[in-house]
Each structure stands twice: as structure tokens, then as C-alpha cells.
Amino acid sequence: MEEKEDKGFVVKDRRKVAREESEQPEAAAGPETAGKEDREAEAKGERAPSGEESRHVPLPEVTLATFVFSLSSSALVHLGEVPDPESQSVRVDLPLAKQIIDTLGMLQEKTRGNLDPDEDRLLKTVLYDLRLRYVQKSGK
The missing domain is CATH 1.20.58 (Methane Monooxygenase Hydroxylase; Chain G, domain 1)
Structure with missing residues (x-):
């Protein structure tokens, strides 16, 4: 009997957001490669900041x-x-x-x-x- 690998779940962001020019090549790469680096960083417990997040001041530690x-x-x-x-x-x-x-x-x-x-x-x-x-x- 063959076991299926548990792939977890997929979250798709359906919000309509105007993308910056620097993000457009990533969108053109297709859904399977778009955001791949973000997903890999998230899986490792790291999070690569998106263009919008990198402009914000870091939030204080939650205490x-x-x-x-x-x-x-x-x-x-x-x-x-x-x-x-x-x-x-x-x-x-x-x-x-x-x-x-x-x-x-x-x-x-x-x-x-x-x-x-x-x-x-x-x-x-x-x-x-x-x-x-x-x-x-x-x-x-």
C-alpha cells in the first residue's frame, strides 16, 4: 500500500493589491515559483520581509x-x-x-x-x- 505524503495546506491571497515594478517579474514567474523564497524562509522559521514590510519600523518585542x-x-x-x-x-x-x-x-x-x-x-x-x-x- 502506497502512503501519500502530507503536504499540509495552501493559503492563497486573493486580495487585489497593486504590485510595485520590482515585484512584477516574480508575479510573471507563475504561482508555483512566486513567493518560493518567502515560503522557504517561513518553513525555516525565518521570514524575508516583503517590500512593504521592509519600510516599516520594527515592532517591539511582545512582553x-x-x-x-x-x-x-x-x-x-x-x-x-x-x-x-x-x-x-x-x-x-x-x-x-x-x-x-x-x-x-x-x-x-x-x-x-x-x-x-x-x-x-x-x-x-x-x-x-x-x-x-x-x-x-x-x-x-
């Missing part, structure tokens, strides 16, 4: 602190404390701000006893500040 700051920034946007980074408009969306604050509270409960002292202090401080701002905005 608990960066995750907490990210959620905190989103909550501040929804509390109307800082402008939305994309539209530069200031809007207040208290239910969404509460959702994010509650998510941080859940994170605090679920990680209790597993954080180092700095992480614990950061989470407590951020939650205290966001909850205080929420109460002030909501008038409760």
Missing part, C-alpha cells in the same frame, strides 16, 4: 508590559483621552473602554502569583488609572 500598554492605549482612545491614531479624532466609547479595562482586570486575576514584581505593579497601576478615568468620564 506582558507591551501587551498591557497596548490595551491601555486602546482604552485611553475609547475614553477620549487621546486621539485615535488613524483618524486623529477624539471619540468617547465608554462600553468599549469598559470592555478593555475588564479584559485587563481578567488578565490580572488569571496571572495572580505568576508575575514578577515589576509586571504586577505595572498592571495594578494601569488598572487603577484606567478605572479612575472611566469613573470620571461615566459620572458614576
Whole structure:
């Protein structure tokens, strides 16, 4: 009995994106060779940056602190404390701000006893500040 080799799955990007001139020869090479280097790098655990990605500033390392700051920034946007980074408009969306604050509270409960002292202090401080701002905005 002959066994078939498991080939995994194939992901095809069907978005319509205008390609740069430097990318056009790759597209003309055909689907079997287009992106071959990206797939090989991805299989090795490396990732070759595409033209668009190479122009962006590298993202910070994902740590608990960066995750907490990210959620905190989103909550501040929804509390109307800082402008939305994309539209530069200031809007207040208290239910969404509460959702994010509650998510941080859940994170605090679920990680209790597993954080180092700095992480614990950061989470407590951020939650205290966001909850205080929420109460002030909501008038409760």
C-alpha cells in the first residue's frame, strides 16, 4: 500500500493589491515559483520581509508590559483621552473602554502569583488609572 505524503495546506491571497515594478517579474514567474523564497524562509522559521514590510519600523518585542500598554492605549482612545491614531479624532466609547479595562482586570486575576514584581505593579497601576478615568468620564 502506497502512503501519500502530507503536504499540509495552501493559503492563497486573493486580495487585489497593486504590485510595485520590482515585484512584477516574480508575479510573471507563475504561482508555483512566486513567493518560493518567502515560503522557504517561513518553513525555516525565518521570514524575508516583503517590500512593504521592509519600510516599516520594527515592532517591539511582545512582553506582558507591551501587551498591557497596548490595551491601555486602546482604552485611553475609547475614553477620549487621546486621539485615535488613524483618524486623529477624539471619540468617547465608554462600553468599549469598559470592555478593555475588564479584559485587563481578567488578565490580572488569571496571572495572580505568576508575575514578577515589576509586571504586577505595572498592571495594578494601569488598572487603577484606567478605572479612575472611566469613573470620571461615566459620572458614576
